Amino acid sequence: xxxxxxxxxxxxxxxxxxxxxxxxxxxxxxxxxxxxxxxxxxxxxxxxxxxxxxxxxxxxxxxxxxxxxxxxxxxxxxxxxxxxxxxxxxxxxxxxxxxxxxxxxxxxxxxxxxxxxxxxxxxxxxxxxxxxxxxxxxxxxxxxxxxxxxxxxxxxxxxxxxxxxxxxxxxxxxxxxxxxxxxxxxxxxxxxxxxxxxxxxxxxxxxxxxxxxxxxxxxxxxxxxxxxxxxxxxxxxxxxxxxxxxxxxxxxxxxxxxxxxxxxxxxxxxxxxxxxxxxxxxxxxxxxxxxx
Numbered sequence: 001x002x003x004x005x006x007x008x009x010x011x012x013x014x015x016x017x018x019x020x021x022x023x024x025x026x027x028x029x030x031x032x033x034x035x036x037x038x039x040x041x042x043x044x045x046x047x048x049x050x051x052x053x054x055x056x057x058x059x060x061x062x063x064x065x066x067x068x069x070x071x072x073x074x075x076x077x078x079x080x081x082x083x084x085x086x087x088x089x090x091x092x093x094x095x096x097x098x099x100x101x102x103x104x105x106x107x108x109x110x111x112x113x114x115x116x117x118x119x120x121x122x123x124x125x126x127x128x129x130x131x132x133x134x135x136x137x138x139x140x141x142x143x144x145x146x147x148x149x150x151x152x153x154x155x156x157x158x159x160x161x162x163x164x165x166x167x168x169x170x171x172x173x174x175x176x177x178x179x180x181x182x183x184x185x186x187x188x189x190x191x192x193x194x195x196x197x198x199x200x201x202x203x204x205x206x207x208x209x210x211x212x213x214x215x216x217x218x219x220x221x222x223x224x225x226x227x228x229x230x231x232x233x234x235x236x237x238x239x240x241x242x243x244x245x246x247x248x249x250x251x252x253x254x255x256x257x258x259x260x261x262x263x264x265x266x267x268x269x270x271x272x273x274x275x276x277x278x279x280x281x282x283x284x285x286x287x288x289x290x291x292x
Contacts, residue, residue: 008095015084015091022081029077033070039063086125097153108191114235117171117189120155121275126251127210129217140212140221140276150174150184150206157230157239157280158186159203160195169205169230169239169283172197190237205230205283211276214248222247223255223279231257232278241282245271255279 003011043060050056108116127139137144150156151174158172172186175196184204188195212221223229223244231242246256254275258268 002098003091003094005095008091011091012088015088019081019084019088022077022084026074026077026081029070029074033067033074036063036067036070040067082125089123093153110190110192113189113191113237117232117237117278118275121277122252124208124275124277125210126213127217127221128213135212135217135221136210138206138208139210140208140217141223141279141281142208142212142221143281144206148206149177150204152176154209155189155207155277156184156186157205157207157283158184158188158197158199159283160188160197160199171232171237171239171278188237205280207280208277211251213251214253215250218247222276223281228282229257230280230282231255231259231274233259234272234274239278239280242274242279243268244279248276 040060040063043056043063047056047060127136129135135142137148144150154174156172156174157169159167159169160172162168171189173189175185175187177184178198181198183198183200185196185198186204188197212218214222225244225247227244229242229244230239232238233240240259242257242259244255245258248254254273256271257274257279258271260267261269264270
């Protein structure tokens with residue numbers, strides 16, 4: 001059942017209260033854990049300057065065990081807080097979709113749209129794997145499963161026809177999936193176009209739902225250097241062929257890519273930065289737009 005405005009506001013407020021409690025718990029845990037970490041540092045200094053006795057080693061081992069448990073507890077609290085943030089985002093997104101379906105779609109100016117897309121990429125949930133945990137689909141460069149169906153409101157790359165039978169990959173939002181036809185109904189994200197398309201599933205590529213953490217999962221969930229991909233050209237809503245030039249080193253960094261561009265002597269643009277959310281596997285097609 002669709003949420004009313006009051007219901008959505010209530011649910012958001014409840015989650016904000018829980019989030020505040022979790023943040024306070026995280027801060028208290030962190031302060032308490034710092035004491036133990038400082039004790040570990042002092043014992044290591046003693047070991048470096050004094051004889052390593054069994055008593056000191058035993059004490060240090062105990063401190064490490066406590067510190068490990070503290071870290072696990074703090075990690076759990078952080079994950080709970082991130083979960084609440086995502087729940088709030090989901091509620092807000094659901095209300096936005098309801099407004100769109102009711103014909104109350106908000107008109108967004110191009111400059112504001114570009115900023116919104118940037119913020120959306122920066123705040124995409126970060127997946128930090130646990131030891132031996134499998135990286136889920138649609139995290140970083142991990143593709144969607146073959147049977148995956150994108151939900152209403154999800155962002156996708158869509159291959160659409162433009163003038164003179166030319167085809168371009170555009171950034172679009174899913175309106176609905178039509179199972180009987182195996183097609184998607186999508187809206188061009190560019191407000192100036194105001195176009196809705198009905199496209200076969202093979203013309204749709206779901207965008208990542210989570211960022212990969214380069215420090216823990218970069219080797220698996222990021223495109224290797226030199227890979228040819230499709231990337232959203234900065235300050236546009238179109239995807240073009242590009243080559244990965246540098247990988248992000250931290251969760252807040254972006255890919256550095258070289259777009260194919262025949263106007264340059266070597267056939268590639270200068271390095272440009274594109275967020276993980278807008279870099280996807282190259283979809284083989286006879287007509288893929290170039291950045292020129």
